[in-house]
Amino acid sequence: MSGTAIGGWEAIRAEVLRRIRTRQWPPGAMIPTEEDLAAEFGVARATVNRALRDLAGGGVLERRRKSGTRVSALPVRKATLEIPVIRQEVEARGQAHSFRLLVCDERAVPVPVASRLGLAEGARLMWLETLHLADGQPFVFECRWLNPAVLPRPLPDFAAISVNEWLVSQVSYTTGDIAFSAAAADAREADVMGVAPGTALFITERTTRTPDAPITLVRLSHAPGYRVQTAV
Amino acid sequence: MSGTAIGGWEAIRAEVLRRIRTRQWPPGAMIPTEEDLAAEFGVARATVNRALRDLAGGGVLERRRKSGTRVSALPVRKATLEIPVIRQEVEARGQAHSFRLLVCDERAVPVPVASRLGLAEGARLMWLETLHLADGQPFVFECRWLNPAVLPRPLPDFAAISVNEWLVSQVSYTTGDIAFSAAAADAREADVMGVAPGTALFITERTTRTPDAPITLVRLSHAPGYRVQTAV
DNA sequence: ACTGCTATTATGTCTGCACATAATAACCTG
DNA sequence: CAGGTTATTATGTGCAGACATAATAGCAGT
Numbered sequence: 001m002s003g004t005a006i007g008g009w010e011a012i013r014a015e016v017l018r019r020i021r022t023r024q025w026p027p028g029a030m031i032p033t034e035e036d037l038a039a040e041f042g043v044a045r046a047t048v049n050r051a052l053r054d055l056a057g058g059g060v061l062e063r064r065r066k067s068g069t070r071v072s073a074l075p076v077r078k079a080t081l082e083i084p085v086i087r088q089e090v091e092a093r094g095q096a097h098s099f100r101l102l103v104c105d106e107r108a109v110p111v112p113v114a115s116r117l118g119l120a121e122g123a124r125l126m127w128l129e130t131l132h133l134a135d136g137q138p139f140v141f142e143c144r145w146l147n148p149a150v151l152p153r154p155l156p157d158f159a160a161i162s163v164n165e166w167l168v169s170q171v172s173y174t175t176g177d178i179a180f181s182a183a184a185a186d187a188r189e190a191d192v193m194g195v196a197p198g199t200a201l202f203i204t205e206r207t208t209r210t211p212d213a214p215i216t217l218v219r220l221s222h223a224p225g226y227r228v229q230t231a232v
Numbered sequence: 233m234s235g236t237a238i239g240g241w242e243a244i245r246a247e248v249l250r251r252i253r254t255r256q257w258p259p260g261a262m263i264p265t266e267e268d269l270a271a272e273f274g275v276a277r278a279t280v281n282r283a284l285r286d287l288a289g290g291g292v293l294e295r296r297r298k299s300g301t302r303v304s305a306l307p308v309r310k311a312t313l314e315i316p317v318i319r320q321e322v323e324a325r326g327q328a329h330s331f332r333l334l335v336c337d338e339r340a341v342p343v344p345v346a347s348r349l350g351l352a353e354g355a356r357l358m359w360l361e362t363l364h365l366a367d368g369q370p371f372v373f374e375c376r377w378l379n380p381a382v383l384p385r386p387l388p389d390f391a392a393i394s395v396n397e398w399l400v401s402q403v404s405y406t407t408g409d410i411a412f413s414a415a416a417a418d419a420r421e422a423d424v425m426g427v428a429p430g431t432a433l434f435i436t437e438r439t440t441r442t443p444d445a446p447i448t449l450v451r452l453s454h455a456p457g458y459r460v461q462t463a464v
Numbered sequence: 465a466c467t468g469c470t471a472t473t474a475t476g477t478c479t480g481c482a483c484a485t486a487a488t489a490a491c492c493t494g
Numbered sequence: 495c496a497g498g499t500t501a502t503t504a505t506g507t508g509c510a511g512a513c514a515t516a517a518t519a520g521c522a523g524t
Contacts, residue, residue, distance in 0.1 A: 008477080008478090009478085017405065021404075021406070027401055033503090033504060033505085034505070043479085044478065044481095045479095045480090046477095046480085046507095047477085047478065049505075049506080049507095050477085052505090053505095063504090063505065063506095064486080064504085064505080065485065065487060065488095065505045066485090066488055066489095066503055066504050067486095067488075067503095067504075068503090068504060069504085069505080074316075074320065074400060075400060075404055075405065076316050077314070077315040078312050078313065078315070079315060079410055080310050080312045080313075081311045081313060082291075082308050082309070083309040083310070083311060084306075084308050088306065165306075169306070172252075172253075172259055172307055173292055174253070175463070175464065176463075176464050177461060177464060178462060178464055179459045180434070180461075181434055181457075181458065181459040181460075182415075182454075182458075198430060198432075199416070199432075200414040200415050200416045200430075200432035201414055201432065202413055202414040203414070222414075225413075226413065226414075227413040228411065228413075229409060229411040230409065230410060230411075231407070231409045232407065232410055239508095240507075266474075266475070267474080275508080276508070277475095277510090278477095278508080279507085279509080281475075281477090282507090284475090285475095285476090296474085296475080296517070297473085297474060297475045297476075297516040297518095298475075298515090298516060298517040298518055299473095299475090299516095299518075301475080
């Protein structure tokens with residue numbers, strides 16, 4: 001047969017996914033070529049391509065020119081996390097966001113930080129400590145190195161607008177990386193967050209850079225109970 | 233002018249991104265229509281569409297029919313995490329993976345677990361505790377509820393093949409969710425992982441389900457120092 | 465004002481065709 | 495038979511044109 005006429009690339013994707021899930025196309029197996037599938041479903045090859053490309057993007061399929069398309073044997077599941085601004089995160093929980101600027105000065109960066117940011121040893125950056133509150137309770141303790149050399153002037157009053165928010169509105173859409181880990185609260189964190197020293201805290205670390213220079217390195221210590229969750 | 237002939241949808245994407253980064257198109261601003269951009273760049277509208285759709289997928293642009301395309305005001309950054317099988321994760325670090333099956337039996341699920349999986353109270357599931365080792369050192373302590381009703385038979389010897397790996401090869405491509413958090417090691421975790429009770433551990437929790445029934449709920453307690461990292 | 469219909473508009477997607485590219489298979493030659 | 499060259503093949507991407515769809519704006523009638 002040729003032309004069972006399923007409609008839309010999402011329908012194609014769904015059908016392919018169904019065949020994979022039912023093991024009609026088991027892990028590691030090759031699937032028909034785009035042309036064959038296009039003929040079977042009665043659509044253009046571009047439509048099949050769209051569906052298969054989407055599945056490949058999700059790690060379900062592996063595609064190689066000339067070889068063809070195979071079902072991933074050991075699927076590397078890909079989850080996409082949304083990383084909102086802290087204020088949005090708090091407000092999404094239905095709580096009121098506020099923050100307190102605890103420290104804001106300029107100091108020489110420690111060697112590990114300098115090397116991680118690709119700066120010369122002994123470079124000086126701004127150092128900001130901000131405590132974010134949800135309904136008045138400590139939510140996140142934000143410690144940030146900030147490179148004033150790459151920032152637009154004038155710098156605002158960071159006691160009035162959160163660094164976090166000012167940055168995304170001013171130097172948005174940059175590259176960088178993000179890491180999650182767990183750590184015991186040190187004395188400073190325990191004091192600021194109002195928890196016992198040694199409490200397990202969820203830590204988010206982000207570096208942000210322009211193509212030329214580092215912009216910021218931030219460490220967020222989240223209050224106990226914090227989770228980052230997403231559907232797969 | 234019409235037809236500056238930049239080539240390829242990735243070039244279009246790069247150019248659009250450049251204009252956004254340089255604030256030529258500031259956050260919240262509308263950008264020209266696909267047709268206009270196609271004319272300006274001297275490409276087909278489909279090519280512009282591909283580029284803009286990709287940027288919208290990354291949270292940089294917001295698109296709505298009829299309204300047009302605007303630069304996200306408060307960009308919700310999206311990071312994609314790759315979640316490999318534990319063996320792959322260990323081997324990617326250049327270490328040798330091994331594991332020990334500590335517990336494997338059937339028991340009644342606690343109420344919170346049952347409700348989270350959508351099972352009746354008092355349901356019975358398999359319970360497996362597996363310790364994964366990297367070069368002989370504890371790496372991850374895996375505690376898993378497993379629904380035998382939905383699994384293909386015969387079940388293998390989980391002392392010989394890791395549940396983790398058997399599952400992805402047998403009941404692959406299902407839906408579910410994943411969450412990361414931090415927790416203090418309890419007595420059992422401390423004992424198994426060889427750390428002091430109360431040590432901050434990085435926790436990964438995943439539920440997996442078919443459209444009809446839950447498959448598994450797993451909690452991974454990672455050894456101290458573990459980080460999950462990704463580029464943005 | 466307010467409501468409901470219609471026209472407009474930008475994006476979403478599809479088709480059919482073409483050529484580019486990468487990876488493999490087949491072949492030819494020494 | 496080894497090694498390198500060429501042909502084949504499946505995917506990647508491009509184009510132009512078309513229709514579908516959602517959201518908005520404007521207009522008419524009450």
